[in-house]
Amino acid sequence: MKELWLQQLSNNIDNNLDLIKLTEINKKDNNQFLYKKKNIFFKVKIPLVFINKIEKKNSKDPILLQFIFNEKELIQHKKYNSNPLNEKFIIPGMIHKYKNRVLILVTGICAVHCRYCFRKNTKQANSITICNWNQIINYIKKNFEINEIIFSGGDPLILNDNKIKYFINDINKISHIKILRIHTRIICILPQRISKNLLKIFSKCKFHIIIVTHINHPNEISDELFEKIYFLKKRGITILNQSVLLKNINDNYKILIKLSNSLFNIGILPYYLHLLDKVEGSKHFYVSENKAKKIMKKILLSLSGFLVPRLTKDIYGGKNKKFII
Numbered sequence: 001m002k003e004l005w006l007q008q009l010s011n012n013i014d015n016n017l018d019l020i021k022l023t024e025i026n027k028k029d030n031n032q033f034l035y036k037k038k039n040i041f042f043k044v045k046i047p048l049v050f051i052n053k054i055e056k057k058n059s060k061d062p063i064l065l066q067f068i069f070n071e072k073e074l075i076q077h078k079k080y081n082s083n084p085l086n087e088k089f090i091i092p093g094m095i096h097k098y099k100n101r102v103l104i105l106v107t108g109i110c111a112v113h114c115r116y117c118f119r120k121n122t123k124q125a126n127s128i129t130i131c132n133w134n135q136i137i138n139y140i141k142k143n144f145e146i147n148e149i150i151f152s153g154g155d156p157l158i159l160n161d162n163k164i165k166y167f168i169n170d171i172n173k174i175s176h177i178k179i180l181r182i183h184t185r186i187i188c189i190l191p192q193r194i195s196k197n198l199l200k201i202f203s204k205c206k207f208h209i210i211i212v213t214h215i216n217h218p219n220e221i222s223d224e225l226f227e228k229i230y231f232l233k234k235r236g237i238t239i240l241n242q243s244v245l246l247k248n249i250n251d252n253y254k255i256l257i258k259l260s261n262s263l264f265n266i267g268i269l270p271y272y273l274h275l276l277d278k279v280e281g282s283k284h285f286y287v288s289e290n291k292a293k294k295i296m297k298k299i300l301l302s303l304s305g306f307l308v309p310r311l312t313k314d315i316y317g318g319k320n321k322k323f324i325i
């Protein structure tokens with residue numbers, strides 16, 4: 001029988017009309033969501049089990065707004081483009097921007113489609129094949145400066161256990177790799193993904209694992225997630241969180257303070273708060289740097305330093321992130 005998380009994953013919806021129906025949104029007052037065309041690029045994707053976290057009849061619900069298609073996505077804006085970071089792959093599927101680490105797009109698939117995703121146009125085409133994987137592993141073996149591998153995507157933990165095991169076995173054979181960092185959104189969407197078998201695979205790693213969850217709002221946190229984080233931490237895995245600052249979703253110091261406290265309560269440390277990457281169709285999510293700084297000042301007055309995420313932004317074609325606060 002299929003594992004629970006796989007059942008939950010396949011039980012999803014892929015269009016606004018169903019999402020509106022299930023969340024009982026009033027159609028008349030919310031016509032920006034009533035886009036009739038079926039084949040929109042980067043179609044809606046959200047598992048039914050996660051829709052339960054959306055407050056019924058609330059068209060401003062912070063989870064709903066991250067996943068529902070909005071007609072504003074179709075408006076073209078200057079400075080918003082299809083590849084806002086101008087990511088360069090030195091081997092298909094792999095970026096080597098910083099000396100000590102490489103980033104690998106191990107898949108282009110995700111459990112949800114976040115409307116603000118900066119890789120929505122590129123993740124599918126740039127993710128690896130098994131052939132690239134061998135090339136990547138050979139490259140890493142020869143480059144002793146690399147001590148960290150970052151799994152990104154798409155969502156690395158959407159891969160099945162066999163594939164993850166295969167990748168980890170190969171990395172285990174490279175003695176200069178000390179850290180595997182996994183960026184994932186699926187953990188908060190479907191906490192059941194942290195299965196016993198996956199934990200077993202993780203416990204065979206010779207290197208340290210860091211999981212970076214992508215949680216934007218305290219409403220995304222659940223008791224199930226708490227339980228799974230506990231199991232991960234018991235195996236010595238470090239858990240950090242990064243969020244994107246999103247207009248009308250979390251651009252409010254009270255929400256971000258609540259997010260930091262809620263994350264800490266379940267064993268996750270706030271790490272980064274990113275300004276939006278200017279991918280086309282996302283301008284309605286943008287929060288300016290000035291506003292972000294004002295929010296951060298209030299947060300700094302209310303939280304201990306270890307609970308304050310670093311405000312940061314990526315720059316088009318830039319060598320590294322810019323830390324704002």
Ligand code: SF4
Nearest residue numbers: 110113114117154185
């Ligand atoms: S989970 Fe991450 S990669 Fe996938 S759509 Fe959302 S932001 Fe993009």
